[in-house]
Amino acid sequence: MQSFxxxxxxxxxxVSLEAPLIANLAVWSNIALxxxxxxxxxxxxxxxxxxxxxxxxxxASIMDKRNPALTSEERFCAMLLRASLVRDxxxxxxxxxxxxxxxxxxxxxxENLRKLDDLIAETHIFDYNWEKERYGGWDGTES
Amino acid sequence: MVQKVEFKVxxxxxxxxxxxxxxxxxxxxxxxxxxxxxxxxxxxxxxxxLTEGMPVVFWGFNIGQVSSMELTERGVLIHIKIPxxxxxxxxxxxxxxxxxxxxxxxxxxxxxDNLNDPPLSPKVFPEITVSNDINELIKKVQPIAEKLDRxxxxxxxxxxxxADPQGEVTRILKNVETVTAHFSxxxxxLEMAVGTKESVKSIQDILSNVNGLTVRMDGILKRxxxxxxKSDEExxxxxxxxxxxxxxxxxxxAKLAKIDATLDNINQISVEAVDSTKDLxxxxxxxxxxxxxxxxxxxxxxxxxxxQDKPGIKLP
Amino acid sequence: xxxxxxxIGRFTLDTxxxxxxxxxxxxxxxxxLLNLRTYNxxxxxxxxNQFYFTSVQILPxxxxxxxxxxxxxxxxAFQVIKNLGLYDYLGRLxxxxxxxxxxxxxxxxxxxxxxxSAINAEIAxxxxxxxxxxxxxxxxxxxxxxxxxxxxxxxxxxxxxxSLFSLVVLAIGLFVSSAVFGTSVDAYNDTVLxxxxxxxxxxxxxxxxxxxxxxxxxxxxxxLSASMELTSIPVVVLGGMVKxxxxxxxxxxxSLIIRFI
Numbered sequence: 084m085q086s087f088x089x090x091x092x093x094x095x096x097x098v099s100l101e102a103p104l105i106a107n108l109a110v111w112s113n114i115a116l117x118x119x120x121x122x123x124x125x126x127x128x129x130x131x132x133x134x135x136x137x138x139x140x141x142x143a144s145i146m147d148k149r150n151p152a153l154t155s156e157e158r159f160c161a162m163l164l165r166a167s168l169v170r171d172x173x174x175x176x177x178x179x180x181x182x183x184x185x186x187x188x189x190x191x192x193x194e195n196l197r198k199l200d201d202l203i204a205e206t207h208i209f210d211y212n213w214e215k216e217r218y219g220g221w222d223g224t225e226s
Numbered sequence: 227m228v229q230k231v232e233f234k235v236x237x238x239x240x241x242x243x244x245x246x247x248x249x250x251x252x253x254x255x256x257x258x259x260x261x262x263x264x265x266x267x268x269x270x271x272x273x274x275x276l277t278e279g280m281p282v283v284f285w286g287f288n289i290g291q292v293s294s295m296e297l298t299e300r301g302v303l304i305h306i307k308i309p310x311x312x313x314x315x316x317x318x319x320x321x322x323x324x325x326x327x328x329x330x331x332x333x334x335x336x337x338x339d340n341l342n343d344p345p346l347s348p349k350v351f352p353e354i355t356v357s358n359d360i361n362e363l364i365k366k367v368q369p370i371a372e373k374l375d376r377x378x379x380x381x382x383x384x385x386x387x388x389a390d391p392q393g394e395v396t397r398i399l400k401n402v403e404t405v406t407a408h409f410s411x412x413x414x415x416l417e418m419a420v421g422t423k424e425s426v427k428s429i430q431d432i433l434s435n436v437n438g439l440t441v442r443m444d445g446i447l448k449r450x451x452x453x454x455x456k457s458d459e460e461x462x463x464x465x466x467x468x469x470x471x472x473x474x475x476x477x478x479x480a481k482l483a484k485i486d487a488t489l490d491n492i493n494q495i496s497v498e499a500v501d502s503t504k505d506l507x508x509x510x511x512x513x514x515x516x517x518x519x520x521x522x523x524x525x526x527x528x529x530x531x532x533x534q535d536k537p538g539i540k541l542p
Numbered sequence: 543x544x545x546x547x548x549x550i551g552r553f554t555l556d557t558x559x560x561x562x563x564x565x566x567x568x569x570x571x572x573x574x575l576l577n578l579r580t581y582n583x584x585x586x587x588x589x590x591n592q593f594y595f596t597s598v599q600i601l602p603x604x605x606x607x608x609x610x611x612x613x614x615x616x617x618x619a620f621q622v623i624k625n626l627g628l629y630d631y632l633g634r635l636x637x638x639x640x641x642x643x644x645x646x647x648x649x650x651x652x653x654x655x656x657x658x659s660a661i662n663a664e665i666a667x668x669x670x671x672x673x674x675x676x677x678x679x680x681x682x683x684x685x686x687x688x689x690x691x692x693x694x695x696x697x698x699x700x701x702x703x704x705s706l707f708s709l710v711v712l713a714i715g716l717f718v719s720s721a722v723f724g725t726s727v728d729a730y731n732d733t734v735l736x737x738x739x740x741x742x743x744x745x746x747x748x749x750x751x752x753x754x755x756x757x758x759x760x761x762x763x764x765x766l767s768a769s770m771e772l773t774s775i776p777v778v779v780l781g782g783m784v785k786x787x788x789x790x791x792x793x794x795x796x797s798l799i800i801r802f803i
Contacts, residue, residue, distance in 0.1 A: 088679075095679065102676035107664070112587070119584035120682050126228060126587050169680065228587070231594045238598050242702040245709060250743060256735045288736065 084177065084209040091173045094204070096166025098159070099177030104150040110161045111137070111146045117168040136164050139198050156191065159183050163195055167202040176208040180217065189218040258309030265293065266306050268322050268334075269351040273302040275324060275332045276354075282306050283325075284315045284336045292334065303351065306334065317343040324356045560785075567763050568755075571685060571693055580686045589691035596657045597699040604652060604703060605710065611648060612711035615640060616718040624722055632723075633737030636715050642746045642801070645707040646700070647794065650753040653699060654786050658761045661692055662782040665765025666775045674766075693758045700754030701747055742801070749797040756789040 088095055104113045114136070115129035124132070137143045137160075145157045153161065159182045166174045179192055196206060208218070254260065270276065273295055282290040289312035294305045308316055320338040327333075334354065346352070574580045619635055665688070668674050677684050712734065719725045725733075764782030768774040 093681065095681075097676075097679050101672060102679045103671060103673060105668070105673050105676070106671060116584050116682070117680060119587065120582055120680075120687060123582040125583055129583065130228075165680075228590075232590055234598045235590050235593050238601065239593075239698075239702070242706055246702070246705040249705075249709060250740075253735060253738050253743065254740060256731075257738070257740065259740070 084175075087207065087209075088175065091175075094169060094171050094173045096169040096172040096174040096203075097177065098162045098166050098174060098179060098182070100181050101177060102162070104153075104158065104161055104165070106150045109147045109149055110153070110157075113150075113161060114164045114168060117165060121170070133164070136167075136199070140164065140195055155183050155185060159191075160195060163199065167199045171204045172202060173205045173207065174203050176206070176210070178210050178214075179208065180210065180214055187217065258311070262310040263290075263307045264310065264313045264316070264348075266308065266316060266346060266348060267351045268304045268306060268354050269300065270302045270304060270324070270354040273297070273304075275326055275356075276302070276304060277332075280331070281333045282308065282336060283333050284312070284338070287312075289315060289336070304334075304354065313345070315341060316346045317341060318346050318350070319343045320346055320352065322352055322354045324354050326357070564760065564763055564785075568759055571689060571759060574685050574690050575694070580690050582686075584682075585687055585691045588687065589695055592657075592692050592695040593699060595660070596653060596695055597703060600652065600656060600703075604649075605706070607648065607652065608707045608710040609714065611644075612640075612714035613718070615644065616711065616715045617722075620715075620718050620722045629723060629733075632719065633733040633735070636712060636734055637737040637739075637742065640711050640715075641708040642742055645711065646704045646746060646750050646753060647790075649700060649704040649707055649750070650757060650790055653696070653703070653754070654757045654783075654790065657696070657699075658757045658786050659779060659783055661758055662761030662765045662779045663775060665762050666768035666778045669766060669768045670770055670772055670775060672770075689759075689762050692762065693755055695754075696758030697751045697754035700750040700757075704746075704750045745797065745801060749793065752793050752797075753790065756793065757786050760785045760789055 088097070104110070105116075108116070111130055111133045114133045115124070115126070118124040118132065119126060119129050134143065134146060137146060140160050140163075142157060142160050145153060145161065148157070150158065150161075159179065162182065163174070166172060174196075176192070179189075180186065183191065192208075196203065210218075276292065276295060278292055278294060280292040281288045282292070290306055290308035292304055293307040296303050296305075315336060315338055317338045317340065319340060320336050323335045323337065325333050325335045335357075620632070623629060623632055623635065668688075674684055677687065715734075716727065716730050719730050720727075761779075761782045764778045764785065768778045
C-alpha cells in the first residue's frame with residue numbers, strides 16, 4: 084500500500100485512521116480544506132459546495148460538528164468526501180472497517196461511493212484477506 | 227459564524243490600523259514631515275561637536291535640524307533643514323551659535339534681531355560661532371574653587387587646632403582650668419588674702435598667658451571671619467567649627483567671670499593686707515582685659531553665625 | 543567532576559543545536575512569508591480564526607489592563623515628576639519608557655500567556671493525533687497552512703495591540719497631566735511630540751513584530767518536537783513557554799542595545 088500511495092501521491096484521497104479529521108475544525112472545514120488549499124476556493128463557495136455534497140450523502144446535519152462528536156458512519160462519510168474532493172481523486176480506503184467498526188458488510192461504503200461517482204476517478208481498498216467476505220462479490224486484487 | 231468572525235476581525239484591523247496610521251501621521255505632520263523644507267548652509271572651521279540630526283533652536287523651540295555636513299576647501303559646510311512654518315525666523319541678519327551645554331546634547335541656536343529683515347539667501351553661508359558652556363563655566367568656577375580651597379585649608383587649620391592637645395584653644399582651656407583650680411583651693415585663697423607674693427605672681431602669670439593665647443585666638447578668628455558666607459555645613463552647622471569655637475570661648479568667659487567674682491571677694495576680705503593690694507589691682511586689670519578681649523571675639527562669632535540659620539550646600 | 547563538565551558540555555551543545563534549529567526554521571518560515579503562493583483561502587481562514595482568538599477576543603480584557611496600568615503608571619510617575627520639578631521630562635517618560643518599553647512588554651506577556659501556550663499545545667496535539675501526517679497525505683504544507691498564518695497573526699496582533707496600549711496610556715496621560723499639572727491639551731501634545739521620534743516609533747513597531755514572530759514560531763517548533771505519546775504534550779508546552787520567555791528577554795535586550803547605540 085505504501086508504494087501505491089507514494090506512486091499516486093498527487094491525486095491521492097486517503098480514507099484511513101492514519102489520516103484523521105482535524106479535531107478543532109468543523110466537518111465542512113475539514114472537507115472544504117482540500118479545495119480551499121489547492122484551488123484557493125473562497126470559503127463561502129467551498130462551504131456551499133461541501134453542504135451540497137453532504138446533502139447528497141444525507142449528512143447535512145453534521146456540517147458544523149467536530150470530529151469527536153461524530154458517529155463512525157458520519158466520520159467515514161466526512162473522510163470519504165474529503166478524499167473525493169482531490170482533483171481526479173484516486174480514493175484509497177485503508178482498512179475501512181477500522182473506521183466503520185459496527186458495520187457487517189461493505190454495502191454502506193459502496194452506496195456512498197456511488198453517490199460520489201462523478202468526483203472519483205479510481206477507488207482502491209486495502210484490507211486484510213480475512214475481511215474479503217465483508218466486501219461480497221467485489222472484484223479486486225489481493226494484498 | 228465564520229462571517230461574524232470575519233466581520234469582527236476586519237473591523238478590529240481597520241479601526242486599529244486607522245488609529246495607528248492617524249497617530250503616526252499626526253506625529254509626522256507635527257514634525258514637519260509633509261511640509262516644504264528649506265535648506266540653508268552654514269560654515270565652520272571645525273566639525274567638532276557638530277552631528278547630523280543636531281537640533282536647530284530658536285527661542286527655545288526646535289525649528290529644524292542639521293541634515294548633513296561636508297568637508298570643503300573653505301572649511302566645514304553644515305546643511306540645516308528648516309520646515310516652511312519655521313522658515314520666517316531665518317533672516318539675513320540671523321546669527322548661528324553652536325551651543326555646548328554642560329548637560330544635554332549640543333545644538334545650534336539661531337538669534338534673529340529683526341524678523342522683518344529679508345530672508346537668508348541660500349547662497350550665503352553664515353559662520354557658526356561657538357558658545358562653550360563648559361569652558362565658560364570653568365572660567366567662572368575657577369576663582370570660586372580657589373576660594374573654596376583656601377576655605378578648606380583654613381578649616382583644616384581650625385579643626386587641627388581644636389583637635390590638637392597642644393593647640394592654642396586647648397591650652398587656653400587648660401590654663402583656665404588651672405586658674406580655677408588654684409582659686410578653688412582654700413590654701414591658695416588664704417595665701418592671696420595674706421598677700422603671699424608667690425601666689426599672686428602665679429595667678430598673674432597664668433592670666434597673662436591666657437591673655438596672650440587669646441590674642442592668638444583672635445588671629446585665628448580673623449582668618450575665619452574672611453570665610454564668612456562661603457563655607458558649608460561643616461563650618462556653620464549645629465556641630466560646625468564656628469559654634470564649637472564660640473562655645474569654648476563662652477565657657478572660658480564664664481570661668482573668668484568666676485575669677486572676677488572671687489577677686490572681688492578677696493578684695494573685700496583682705497583690706498588690711500596692704501602689701502598685696504597693689505598686686506591684686508594689677509591682677510584685676512589683667513583679668514578685665516582678658517574678659518573684654520574674649521567677649522569681643524564671642525560677639526564677632528555671634529555676628530557671623532546667625533546668618534547661617536539654614537545651612538545648605540552651595541553649588542557653583 | 544567529569545560528570546559536571548559533561549553536563550555543561552551537553553547543555554551547551556543542546557542549546558546551540560536548539561538555537562540553530564530555531565533559526566533554520568525561522569529562515570524557512572520567512573521565505574514562505576515572502577512567497578505569495580503561500581497565501582490561499584485555507585490559510586486566510588486559519589489567520590482569521592487565529593487573529594480572532596488572539597486579538598479580538600482578548601480586546602476587552604486588554605483595554606481594561608491598559609486603562610488600569612496606564613492610570614497607575616501615569617499617576618505615580620507624574621507625581622514623582624511634579625515633586626522633582628521635572629515637567630520637561632514628561633514627554634520623554636511617556637515616549638521613551640511607556641510607549642517604547644512598557645507597552646510592547648505588557649502586550650507580549652499577555653499574548654504569550656494566552657496564545658503562545660495555546661499554539662504550542664495545539665501543534666503538539668495535532669502531531670500526536672497524526673493530523674500533521676494527514677496534511678502531508680493530502681499534499682498540504684503545514685508551514686503554509688498552519689504556521690505562516692499563525693506567525694503573521696502573532697506579528698500583526700503584537701503591533702496593533704501594543705499600539706493600542708500606547709494610545710490608551712497616552713490618552714490617560716493627558717487626563718492625569720491636566721489633573722496633576724493643570725496642563726492644556728496643546729501643552730501636553732507639544733511635550734509628547736517633542737519627545738516623539740519617527741525612528742523610535744519604527745524601531746518599536748519592528749520590535750513588536752519581532753516579538754510576535756518569535757512568540758509564535760517557538761511554540762510551533764516546540765510543538766512539532768512532541769513524540770507520538772500524549773504525555774509528551776505537557777513537556778513540550780513547558781519547554782516552549784520557557785523558551786518563549788527567554789526569547790522575550792533576548793529581544794528586549796537587543797532592542798535596547800539598538801536604540802542606545
